[in-house]
Amino acid sequence: xxxxxxxxxxxxxxxxxxxxxxxxxxxxxxxxxxxxxxxxxxxxxxxxxxxxxxxxxxxxxxxxxxxxxxxxxxxxxxxxxxxxxxxxxxxxxxxxxxxxxxxxxxxxxxxxxxxxxxxxxxxxxxxxxxxxxxxxxxxxxxxxxxxxxxxxxxxxxxxxxxxxxxxxxxxxxxxxxxxxxxxxxxxxxxxxxxxxxxxxxxxxxxxxxxxxxxxxxxxxxxxxxxxxxxxxxxxxxxxxxxxxxxxxxxxxxxxxxxxxxxxxxxxxxxxxxxxxxxxxxxxxxxxxxxxxxxxxxxxxxxxxxxxxxxxxxxxx
Amino acid sequence: xxxxxxxxxxxxxxxxxxxxxxxxxxxxxxxxxxxxxxxxxxxxxxxxxxxxxxxxxxxxxxxxxxxxxxxxxxxxxxxxxxxxxxxxxxxxxxxxxxxxxxxxxxxxxxxxxxxxxxxxxxxxxxxxxxxxxxxxxxxxxxxxxxxxxxxxxxxxxxxxxxxxxxxxxxxxxxxxxxxxxxxxxxxxxxxxxxxxxxxxxxxxxxxxxxxxxxxxxxxxxxxxxxxxxxxxxxxxxxxxxxxxxxxxxxxxxxxxxxxxxxxxxxxxxxxxxxxxxxxxxxxxxxxxxxxxxxxxxxxxxxxxxxxxxxxxxxxxxxxxxxxxxxxxxxxxxxxxxxxxxxxxxxxxxxxxxxxxxxxxxxxxxxxxxxxxxxxxxxxxxx
Numbered sequence: 063x064x065x066x067x068x069x070x071x072x073x074x075x076x077x078x079x080x081x082x083x084x085x086x087x088x089x090x091x092x093x094x095x096x097x098x099x100x101x102x103x104x105x106x107x108x109x110x111x112x113x114x115x116x117x118x119x120x121x122x123x124x125x126x127x128x129x130x131x132x133x134x135x136x137x138x139x140x141x142x143x144x145x146x147x148x149x150x151x152x153x154x155x156x157x158x159x160x161x162x163x164x165x166x167x168x169x170x171x172x173x174x175x176x177x178x179x180x181x182x183x184x185x186x187x188x189x190x191x192x193x194x195x196x197x198x199x200x201x202x203x204x205x206x207x208x209x210x211x212x213x214x215x216x217x218x219x220x221x222x223x224x225x226x227x228x229x230x231x232x233x234x235x236x237x238x239x240x241x242x243x244x245x246x247x248x249x250x251x252x253x254x255x256x257x258x259x260x261x262x263x264x265x266x267x268x269x270x271x272x273x274x275x276x277x278x279x280x281x282x283x284x285x286x287x288x289x290x291x292x293x294x295x296x297x298x299x300x301x302x303x304x305x306x307x308x309x310x311x312x313x314x315x316x317x318x319x320x321x322x323x324x325x326x327x328x329x330x331x332x333x334x335x336x337x338x339x340x341x342x343x344x345x346x347x348x349x350x351x352x353x354x355x356x357x358x359x360x361x362x363x364x365x366x367x368x369x370x371x372x373x374x375x376x377x378x
Numbered sequence: 379x380x381x382x383x384x385x386x387x388x389x390x391x392x393x394x395x396x397x398x399x400x401x402x403x404x405x406x407x408x409x410x411x412x413x414x415x416x417x418x419x420x421x422x423x424x425x426x427x428x429x430x431x432x433x434x435x436x437x438x439x440x441x442x443x444x445x446x447x448x449x450x451x452x453x454x455x456x457x458x459x460x461x462x463x464x465x466x467x468x469x470x471x472x473x474x475x476x477x478x479x480x481x482x483x484x485x486x487x488x489x490x491x492x493x494x495x496x497x498x499x500x501x502x503x504x505x506x507x508x509x510x511x512x513x514x515x516x517x518x519x520x521x522x523x524x525x526x527x528x529x530x531x532x533x534x535x536x537x538x539x540x541x542x543x544x545x546x547x548x549x550x551x552x553x554x555x556x557x558x559x560x561x562x563x564x565x566x567x568x569x570x571x572x573x574x575x576x577x578x579x580x581x582x583x584x585x586x587x588x589x590x591x592x593x594x595x596x597x598x599x600x601x602x603x604x605x606x607x608x609x610x611x612x613x614x615x616x617x618x619x620x621x622x623x624x625x626x627x628x629x630x631x632x633x634x635x636x637x638x639x640x641x642x643x644x645x646x647x648x649x650x651x652x653x654x655x656x657x658x659x660x661x662x663x664x665x666x667x668x669x670x671x672x673x674x675x676x677x678x679x680x681x682x683x684x685x686x687x688x689x690x691x692x693x694x695x696x697x698x699x700x701x702x703x704x705x706x707x708x709x710x711x712x713x714x715x716x717x718x719x720x721x722x723x724x725x726x727x728x729x730x731x732x733x734x735x736x737x738x739x740x741x742x743x744x745x746x747x748x749x750x751x752x753x754x755x756x757x758x759x760x
Contacts, residue, residue: 228474320461336559338584339758
């Protein structure tokens with residue numbers, strides 16, 4: 063239970079007092095997380111432009127398989143063209159809002175659904191993990207099914223969920239199309255939580271478990287006092303994976319069911335303009351990337367709140 | 379001190395989450411309804427499943443909602459757009475919706491698989507499917523497709539192409555699955571690409587030709603029109619639930635009312651193409667204004683002038699579609715159907731009643747003097 067922690071980032075490791083002053087300054091700058099994020103975005107843009115400049119215009123294919131993409135204006139518009147397009151109106155219609163506003167609006171709609179899906183997924187995953195930890199027989203029976211569940215292709219699942227949902231009667235609440243999308247997102251999100259949390263709950267050393275038993279602590283007390291805190295380092299990466307899965311699941315399910323309002327539908331709709339307005343289809347894709355980052359950020363905040371239990375995070 | 383910060387962060391996370399949820403529910407309320415009018419207690423709720431996103435291909439239905447034609451008939455119609463994986467006739471057969479829009483050959487296949495649906499009105503009299511190639515490719519007829527890379531979306535959109543290839547005896551061609559854009563043709567991955575007159579063909583004409591710096595012109599392309607090749611199959615039709623049509627009197631009456639108002643919406647789109655395009659855009663389509671108007675105009679050309687009155691299926695065209703569905707084989711040798719469809723596959727009973735009521739109101743359901751408008755496409759469809 064030592065409180066000493068290893069340097070968590072490279073920057074921290076570099077910024078020892080012995081390092082030269084210049085390196086120290088850079089290292090200090092690199093500790094500013096938002097700055098690093100912006101720098102990373104610029105690095106990706108620079109990589110894009112470098113390939114566009116140096117890559118073969120018609121790309122490169124080995125036989126029928128395309129290994130390098132084309133670099134034409136249609137296939138890879140300049141990053142600054144995409145940025146400029148974001149500031150222009152969505153369409154020529156009078157009173158059309160700017161593209162970035164439309165993307166933001168769609169992103170907010172998708173974010174709400176992804177968050178709902180994530181929350182349901184985390185709840186279901188946690189209940190499954192605790193049940194599996196409690197009863198060995200449940201683990202043997204359910205764990206293979208949990209793994210198997212992720213092999214069902216989303217394309218097959220989306221129309222089914224939509225179909226079931228539309229025939230569901232929940233008293234006063236009628237099933238809304240966005241709920242189908244949230245269910246699909248949760249279907250992808252519960253998996254890492256169930257598996258990761260189960261490992262975490264099983265992670266306390268036998269000696270600790272036996273100590274609890276010696277104290278006469280019951281299952282519930284052991285769970286709350288020992289297993290749950292021990293599960294946190296396993297749970298955090300699982301929650302992050304779940305967040306990414308929820309975003310992907312939301313966008314893909316929006317494409318599959320054509321739910322209006324979100325980023326998936328926008329991607330589908332803007333594919334129309336791939337030739338005539340090449341930067342436009344990239345806008346909702348950027349929106350999806352931003353949504354993924356937002357989701358990761360929210361989980362990171364959650365991680366800070368659970369900092370007390372998070373001695374070393376376990377890679378999963 | 380530190381704990382406070384973390385707690386603050388957690389509170390911020392929860393607050394952000396709450397905000398997002400609120401944002402989500404408010405946008406959903408506004409957009410998911412697809413433009414249903416306020417549901418009065420005396421209106422019958424009806425859902426219509428489209429076969430693609432909100433766009434002018436379905437202008438008549440959106441116009442009927444907007445102009446209150448459905449409400450006049452006592453219906454509260456909710457239009458449900460579809461996406462990549464939604465099959466309208468399956469949604470209808472599963473009881474998710476009350477009516478669906480779908481192409482006839484696709485549904486004939488579903489009926490043979492057991493879907494209990496009935497064709498109640500044929501909205502598009504003509505086919506809109508083209509096979510488009512560059513003018514300098516030397517492809518001017520179906521026979522020229524031999525040895526070429528031929529694009530198609532698949533998912534049942536390919537049957538006219540195969541019927542044409544079968545008829546011309548072309549067997550050596552490379553079938554390329556096309557994306558929802560025309561980049562395949564423009565970048566040379568596809569020699570002849572599938573295109574709808576009202577959508578993908580317009581996408582080409584909205585694109586700047588890198589050689590001239592101007593928009594591509596119709597002269598830059600050659601077009602194979604399946605109407606001219608004699609292998610056109612019936613496209614957008616209104617389908618109803620066969621089981622409910624058989625023994626549910628209320629549903630039968632609703633069907634007549636629904637058809638009457640829908641067809642009236644199409645008459646509105648014919649007489650007011652610009653307004654109809656604007657209605658579709660207002661209903662949530664993000665297509666550009668010139669593209670939307672082009673689509674409305676092209677779709678009008680598929681409907682008008684109507685030979686027997688809008689919605690009435692031409693038995694000869696139906697028989698040709700069935701015959702082609704029976705004999706056309708795709709690259710795997712499969713046909714759409716292996717036996718004649720059942721008698722419940724189509725009925726003119728309800729559309730005839732709807733047309734009679736429209737005639738009584740003095741609505742022109744033939745559009746014999748219909749003239750399409752001229753639409754100039756702008757770059758990016760704006």
